[in-house]
Amino acid sequence: MYSLARPTTTGLECYQITVSSIRSPELKQHYEAATPYIANRCAEYDTIAESNRFEEAAGKDFEVDSSHGVNMATLYQQQFTQNQRPRNIRENLLLSARHGLCPYCGYGSVTQLDHYLPKESFSATSVHPSNLVPACADCNHAKRAYVPNSNSPALLHPYFDVTFDTRWLTAKLERSEISLPTIYFDVRLEEVNPALEERILAHFKQLNLWKRSASWSGQLLSNYANFLMSDYGRELTSDQVIYDLRAMATRTSRNHVNSWEHATHIAMSKSEWFIENRMEIAEKLR
């Protein structure tokens, strides 16, 4: 999970560029007539986003009703994703992800754009770049049409949440009944902030990140077991293994501080049980 620079193209600019690609002059006129309304709604989105009050969006009108004579779903599907000029904006949004990794989870490959506020109920921001987040298929699918409101905390927004840049993801390695390690992830903020903690927990729950992180860290443990069983790994002392794990933790936190890999490496290095019994555990994990 990591933050991304907010797109420089405004909602109004993107809407106008998208509309300019419509061929039928009559149809284009309808969309042009709706421009002030769309511009107003995108500005409202920006105000809410900049002050991190996404829970209030559900109570405001972001629907483009039939009186405007336009169809935002069609505009998104047929113009924004198909025509060259808006497609350049789309491509740049997809390319903005660091190393092509999804900012929501920090692990999956970016393949699509997610509407942070779903286009089904917030159609006015369907082509607003600040509402379009590059995402992996798993996050986009798990997020579905999640709408933040007073009962559902807003998920983390890569363009507006600086909280991605302070460390809050921790992990603990525990011995399971069959003497194999199990990794438990947890959220611990440096400063007490119940509202933010609720949002991070909602983010993990909705995007299925507890389960997905556990699966990724299981693969990491298994790979490390292979290393420990190699000629090189067998020769390392406990202190050298701890040093190696800490070095990997440092490397894996360079791209994003709340990386599950970083948390896993630290958890392994801190577990006396794992360090002392590593060869026996590695034999079982391989």
Ligand SMILES: [Zn+2]
């Ligand atoms: Zn993802």
